Amino acid sequence: MNIQTKFCSLGAVAASLLAGLPAHAQDGLIQNPTVEQMAGMVDKGDTTWMLISSVLVLMMAIPALALFYGGLVRTKNMLSLLMQVFVIVAVCAVMWVMVGYSLAFTSGSPFIGGLSKAMLAGVGTGTYAATFSNNVYIPEYAFVIFQMTFACITPALIVGAFAERIKFWPLILFCVGWSLLAYYPTAHMVWFWAGPDFLSVPEYAGDMGLLWGWGALDFAGGTVVHINAGIAGLVGCIIVGKRVGFNKEPMPPHSLTLTMVGASLLWVGWFGFNAGSNLEANGLAALAFLNTFVATAAAALSWVLVEQLRHGRPSLLGAVTGAVAGLVAVTPAAGFASPGGALLLGLVVSPVCYLFVSAVKKRFGYDDSLDVFGVHGVGGIIGAIGTGILADPSLGGQGWYDYTVFPAVAGAYDMGAQVLTQIKAVSVTVIWSGVVSLVLFSIIKLVFGLRPSADDERQGLDQTAHRESAYNY
Amino acid sequence: MKLIIAAIKPFKLEEVREALTAIGVRGMMVTEIKGFGSQSGHTEIYRGAEYAVNFVPKVRLEIVVSDALSDQVVATIQKTARTDKIGDGKIFVLDVEHAVRVRTGETDDDAL
Numbered sequence: 093m094n095i096q097t098k099f100c101s102l103g104a105v106a107a108s109l110l111a112g113l114p115a116h117a118q119d120g121l122i123q124n125p126t127v128e129q130m131a132g133m134v135d136k137g138d139t140t141w142m143l144i145s146s147v148l149v150l151m152m153a154i155p156a157l158a159l160f161y162g163g164l165v166r167t168k169n170m171l172s173l174l175m176q177v178f179v180i181v182a183v184c185a186v187m188w189v190m191v192g193y194s195l196a197f198t199s200g201s202p203f204i205g206g207l208s209k210a211m212l213a214g215v216g217t218g219t220y221a222a223t224f225s226n227n228v229y230i231p232e233y234a235f236v237i238f239q240m241t242f243a244c245i246t247p248a249l250i251v252g253a254f255a256e257r258i259k260f261w262p263l264i265l266f267c268v269g270w271s272l273l274a275y276y277p278t279a280h281m282v283w284f285w286a287g288p289d290f291l292s293v294p295e296y297a298g299d300m301g302l303l304w305g306w307g308a309l310d311f312a313g314g315t316v317v318h319i320n321a322g323i324a325g326l327v328g329c330i331i332v333g334k335r336v337g338f339n340k341e342p343m344p345p346h347s348l349t350l351t352m353v354g355a356s357l358l359w360v361g362w363f364g365f366n367a368g369s370n371l372e373a374n375g376l377a378a379l380a381f382l383n384t385f386v387a388t389a390a391a392a393l394s395w396v397l398v399e400q401l402r403h404g405r406p407s408l409l410g411a412v413t414g415a416v417a418g419l420v421a422v423t424p425a426a427g428f429a430s431p432g433g434a435l436l437l438g439l440v441v442s443p444v445c446y447l448f449v450s451a452v453k454k455r456f457g458y459d460d461s462l463d464v465f466g467v468h469g470v471g472g473i474i475g476a477i478g479t480g481i482l483a484d485p486s487l488g489g490q491g492w493y494d495y496t497v498f499p500a501v502a503g504a505y506d507m508g509a510q511v512l513t514q515i516k517a518v519s520v521t522v523i524w525s526g527v528v529s530l531v532l533f534s535i536i537k538l539v540f541g542l543r544p545s546a547d548d549e550r551q552g553l554d555q556t557a558h559r560e561s562a563y564n565y
Numbered sequence: 566m567k568l569i570i571a572a573i574k575p576f577k578l579e580e581v582r583e584a585l586t587a588i589g590v591r592g593m594m595v596t597e598i599k600g601f602g603s604q605s606g607h608t609e610i611y612r613g614a615e616y617a618v619n620f621v622p623k624v625r626l627e628i629v630v631s632d633a634l635s636d637q638v639v640a641t642i643q644k645t646a647r648t649d650k651i652g653d654g655k656i657f658v659l660d661v662e663h664a665v666r667v668r669t670g671e672t673d674d675d676a677l
Contacts, residue, residue: 342616344609403610413612450613463612 121227123498124293130220133229141373142234148364149241153181153248156361160354160416161252162562163347164462168552169256170346170562176260177248180267184244187271192243193236195276197284202302204277205284212236222287223371226499230371238368239279246275246317252462253325254332254542256343257549260557262540266532270324274528278316278521282308285495292498308517309483309492309510311380312369314424314476315521322469323522325460327529332542334459336549348408355412359388362419366426376490380426383434384419390438391418398446413449414442417467421475428479430488437478441471476518480511566661566673567635571626572600573646573654578624584645585628588637591677594627604652623654629661631674 122129158177162170184192194209209215221235247267251258285291285300298305303315310316335343345351367381395414396406421441422434429437449466460466483489484507492510494503536542543549548556555561573581578595585593599620606619630638639656647653666676 342609342618344611344616399610402613405610407610409611446613454614 145364145368152361153245156357163351172553196279249321253329253464318472325464387422387434387438388418395442420471425479428483433482480514
């Protein structure tokens, strides 16, 4: 029995299963199935959806994130941002196949998995990954690919915090170390579990990541992806230091056109990220899709309205920044909140993020160039805590499912306790990512240095780090 | 001959060109420039951060005309480029010593 890749955040269960509840021990459901039995529990629609979603998430990194970030820097650093994001995706893809998947999604400790699936050992066309429904599986390769795209985009998110002033190879080295010490452990802690057909079997009882075991709800990666990256960005921009001329000379975005193109592609790609995280193509995937749509729209509007009140004019950069904040906030809530709840979450997240990127950043003087902390870190925290409120079935949320019984049943929802659990999960992520980032950045700074010379920085990283220009005309 | 240099608002360029052609100006040089005068820039706001933009985009015209046409050209530019708002620009008039048409070798007024 070398299968059961186990995964998930609590709570999402297929509509087909719900139909069978509460009639106990539904006819025909198999507890602890064998690989041969799993082979008959795979749906081509689910498999297709996972492959499509994986493509969408890859598109979020390249070119969407690269363009979103690139448009925000000055012309002389455009290419460096594109290059950083592109190569980080390549490096993380290679690492995922070598060790990442195994460390994140095999049994081990509550903190990290083992190396039994290093180089994807034992994974084949005939092995399967669990979903959130009893007796529904997807090919394990599809799960490996889907999660691979997440592992690729998360470290790439960090680079916006110290854009325009980082050495290329030390940055890549950081991303390698951070994937090993922060991303894979967090993914394991939040998403690894034995699967709905196994958790109720004594042999697998307690076979789950730390935060999953606590009952933390994170549908698509609010903690694993956004808080994780946001904190790493904050630590990074402080250790790397401010850009030459920060607060003395203007550093306006060189192309809000490309930033808008990038943000729009992020929005589209995010449907793969959030609705794909359901692992099945069903009503819950559609709910996650809808929530992602409406929260993003609401957040774009509320950011623009804040600007209208504050500055008397709405800005394009504000609209797209609000949209990204909404996408970030709805990520953990996508499959848990009601559409109305997601709308509310979107309206709330933008004013708070606005406060961080305009006032808090100024007050403390850190140069988070592209607001990785202000948008992803802060938006992620609001989303994670908000999920604890919005998942409440009394507010139209999806609640959570108890997989320790077979078949799974809806668990009793305690909003106060859930919010507390969410805060604990956020705290673990903040501290874990913060400490790992602090140690890694400090060591790399000491050994290799993180910053180019001031002259190189003034000339721009495109020429000095890559001997290329983004534009030749 | 006079060299007339005018810095005007970019969106006025086409109007000025038409007006000058109508009074017989047969050529001009146009450059996109940045600069400041009494308008002295504006602020732009990106994610709540305000940037002072000290240099404002303008268009610089360079026109060489015969002495007889000079005053009329200056008056036409002044009238056409005017919006009554700060930042409408400036006009300077300089003497020109000599002019040559490259194709034919004609000189001075004949070269214009």
